[in-house]
Amino acid sequence: MTDLPDLEVRNVTKRFGPYTAVDRISFSIPRGSFFSILGPSGCGKTTLMRMIAGFTEPDEGEIVIRGKSMNGVPPNKRPASMVFQHLALFPMMSVAENVGYGLRRQGIAKPQIAERVAGILERVGLPDAGGKSIDQLSGGQKQRVAIARCLVLDPDLLLLDEPLGALDLKLREHMKIELKQLQAEIGTTFVYITHDQSEALVMSDRIAVMNQGQFEQIGAGQELYYNPDTRFVAGFVGNSNRWPGRVEAVDNGTLRVLTDDGLNCQVSVTGQASAGAAVEVFLRPEVVAISREAEGVSDMANRLRGSVRNLLFDGANSTAYVADQGSKAVFAVALPQTGRLADLKPGQEVHLGWDAAQANCFLAPQPGANG
Amino acid sequence: MNQRSGFRVGLFLLLAPGVLWLGLLIVLPHAELFLVSLRERVAPRVYESGLTNYLEFFIEPLYWNTFLRTATYSVMATALTLLIAFPVAYYIAKMLRGRPKNILFLLCLLPFWVSELVRALGWIILLRETGVVSTFLQTLGLVDAPVEFLYNDAAMLVGLIYTSMLFMVIPLVGALDTLDDSLIEAGYNLGGNGFVVLREIVIPHAMPGIVSGCIVVFMLTLGNYVTPTLLGGKDSLWFTEQIYNQFILRFNWEQGSAFGFLLLALSSFIVWAGLKLSRQSLGKVMT
Numbered sequence: 045m046t047d048l049p050d051l052e053v054r055n056v057t058k059r060f061g062p063y064t065a066v067d068r069i070s071f072s073i074p075r076g077s078f079f080s081i082l083g084p085s086g087c088g089k090t091t092l093m094r095m096i097a098g099f100t101e102p103d104e105g106e107i108v109i110r111g112k113s114m115n116g117v118p119p120n121k122r123p124a125s126m127v128f129q130h131l132a133l134f135p136m137m138s139v140a141e142n143v144g145y146g147l148r149r150q151g152i153a154k155p156q157i158a159e160r161v162a163g164i165l166e167r168v169g170l171p172d173a174g175g176k177s178i179d180q181l182s183g184g185q186k187q188r189v190a191i192a193r194c195l196v197l198d199p200d201l202l203l204l205d206e207p208l209g210a211l212d213l214k215l216r217e218h219m220k221i222e223l224k225q226l227q228a229e230i231g232t233t234f235v236y237i238t239h240d241q242s243e244a245l246v247m248s249d250r251i252a253v254m255n256q257g258q259f260e261q262i263g264a265g266q267e268l269y270y271n272p273d274t275r276f277v278a279g280f281v282g283n284s285n286r287w288p289g290r291v292e293a294v295d296n297g298t299l300r301v302l303t304d305d306g307l308n309c310q311v312s313v314t315g316q317a318s319a320g321a322a323v324e325v326f327l328r329p330e331v332v333a334i335s336r337e338a339e340g341v342s343d344m345a346n347r348l349r350g351s352v353r354n355l356l357f358d359g360a361n362s363t364a365y366v367a368d369q370g371s372k373a374v375f376a377v378a379l380p381q382t383g384r385l386a387d388l389k390p391g392q393e394v395h396l397g398w399d400a401a402q403a404n405c406f407l408a409p410q411p412g413a414n415g
Numbered sequence: 416m417n418q419r420s421g422f423r424v425g426l427f428l429l430l431a432p433g434v435l436w437l438g439l440l441i442v443l444p445h446a447e448l449f450l451v452s453l454r455e456r457v458a459p460r461v462y463e464s465g466l467t468n469y470l471e472f473f474i475e476p477l478y479w480n481t482f483l484r485t486a487t488y489s490v491m492a493t494a495l496t497l498l499i500a501f502p503v504a505y506y507i508a509k510m511l512r513g514r515p516k517n518i519l520f521l522l523c524l525l526p527f528w529v530s531e532l533v534r535a536l537g538w539i540i541l542l543r544e545t546g547v548v549s550t551f552l553q554t555l556g557l558v559d560a561p562v563e564f565l566y567n568d569a570a571m572l573v574g575l576i577y578t579s580m581l582f583m584v585i586p587l588v589g590a591l592d593t594l595d596d597s598l599i600e601a602g603y604n605l606g607g608n609g610f611v612v613l614r615e616i617v618i619p620h621a622m623p624g625i626v627s628g629c630i631v632v633f634m635l636t637l638g639n640y641v642t643p644t645l646l647g648g649k650d651s652l653w654f655t656e657q658i659y660n661q662f663i664l665r666f667n668w669e670q671g672s673a674f675g676f677l678l679l680a681l682s683s684f685i686v687w688a689g690l691k692l693s694r695q696s697l698g699k700v701m702t
Contacts, residue, residue, distance in 0.1 A: 097604055099600055099603075119600070120607055130597060133601075134616060145605055149605065150606060197605065
């Protein structure tokens with residue numbers, strides 16, 4: 045029994061009129077993992093989530109939770125609890141009544157309900173909040189009550205619909221870690237949907253990147269970040285310099301690409317690209333080596349000289365914008381976190397370099413296709 | 416100093432219409448009527464003060480029977496109006512979006528563009544012996560002879576509910592509109608069925624709207640004159656008719672005033688009891 049996945053989605057499709065919100069999606073989530081669905085707004089992730097929760101029925105395909113098909117099963121009969129985007133705590137009830145709502149539906153005796161409610165509130169770090177009303181709680185406390193309200197039912201699946209969106213930045217960073225820890229402690233399968241790549245990367249065991257109703261790639265955060273399968277994933281996960289261009293020549297597993305900005309560079313082959321093909325090159329700011337001396341980048345396949353156009357200081361995420369002297373290309377380059385180039389000034393000359401394998405290259409979309 | 420007195424004049428001018436309206440149209444007539452109700456005519460143009468007019472009400476069974484009947488039927492009409500209006504309001508507020516929602520809301524409003532008298536006459540055309548319903552039933556062959564639907568309590572209730580409908584639907588739609596859909600979904604998601612969600616989430620949320628709608632409808636029904644008179648006929652006595660009779664037919668202003676104050680006391684008491692029962696406060700309900 046234990047090898048049954050907690051959630052299996054088989055070929056699920058949902059259309060709204062002529063618009064296909066979710067397009068033949070299949071995936072399965074093993075027991076006890078943290079799975080994120082990451083995508084821009086309007087990609088269909090909320091529709092997919094609502095189908096898993098049972099608020100909408102798929103037009104085609106099947107959703108299976110722990111081996112049981114959920115087709116035609118109403119939302120109140122599904123072993124999946126949901127933390128809503130705006131939490132949807134019941135303002136007419138106290139914290140304890142909110143958390144006990146689901147237990148009361150199961151006809152559990154009152155003393156047992158009180159016991160389990162107190163237990164779960166303690167677990168989420170709110171042992172004394174039971175008697176409070178909802179509007180007495182802070183944003184982070186509400187978050188925890190919303191999660192406790194679901195977890196107290198011991199669901200097979202916990203669905204989270206961008207629950208951190210309404211929190212301020214500091215609290216959001218904190219809740220990310222807390223959620224991850226909570227999931228590891230209790231071992232319930234979490235399905236988390238978000239448009240925030242950092243939330244997905246930090247918390248998830250596996251991430252599905254969704255775009256226009258389809259999954260572009262499913263994998264661990266590292267895979268998505270370093271080895272994106274598609275152009276969309278490369279552009280959506282993490283920051284990149286991206287240049288459209290054309291393949292000049294293919295030799296020895298390396299492409300020579302001339303970008304539209306006039307930059308000549310070498311990148312490793314990904315997929316099938318022949319000479320003359322329109323491609324897009326993705327280069328992450330942190331893989332570009334930056335140095336004041338030419339020797340600093342002499343062992344790199346791609347080298348160029350540029351001048352600093354702009355500096356954006358943001359602590360560990362500081363970026364320099366460097367204009368190439370041989371072309372019109374402008375590079376976003378991460379500054380070394382050691383503070384080695386802390387005295388860099390706009391207008392100064394620097395040397396940049398990167399290896400062919402560190403850039404990703406994808407075929408550009410055909411004219412007329414979108415994305 | 417000068418600025419201050421200017422401020423005072425401004426404040427006085429701002430408050431003047433409200434104070435005048437309250438004072439001249441509400442406080443003054445009520446005070447006058449109250450004094451009149453305590454008067455007792457012992458001979459032409461000779462009056463004594465006393466509680467005889469109020470005693471009369473308790474001595475004469477017709478009066479307090481009508482009084483109780485009016486109260487009971489008003490409560491009943493209010494409850495039925497709520498029962499009918501709630502699904503309508505829920506449908507308008509929660510199931511519809513955009514244009515259809517506005518159109519349906521307007522349709523609820525439309526009958527109130529004509530006077531209550533005309534609406535009562537509309538029901539008479541439908542329900543009288545030679546009316547639409549009776550003729551239709553005869554055409555279908557369901558009845559052999561004309562049927563009189565008018566001039567009974569049921570016809571009166573139908574009229575009262577129809578008249579009150581809008582005043583229940585509007586506060587209910589207002590209250591239900593502010594209910595976040597995700598609360599309803601969360602109610603289902605955590606294992607509640609439709610009945611539980613209605614009882615634990617929808618109704619508690621809509622409670623201020625329900626209570627304010629009920630208060631308005633109850634007051635309107637209790638003080639209604641046209642509909643009970645036209646649709647209820649002679650057998651369905653309404654307390655406002657008693658007041659009318661005292662003032663207009665019998666020219667007994669003293670007795671009429673006393674009845675008026677009794678009705679005011681009754682409605683105040685029932686509204687107070689309703690608020691206590693539903694654990695709402697008047698301030699919260701009326702905002």
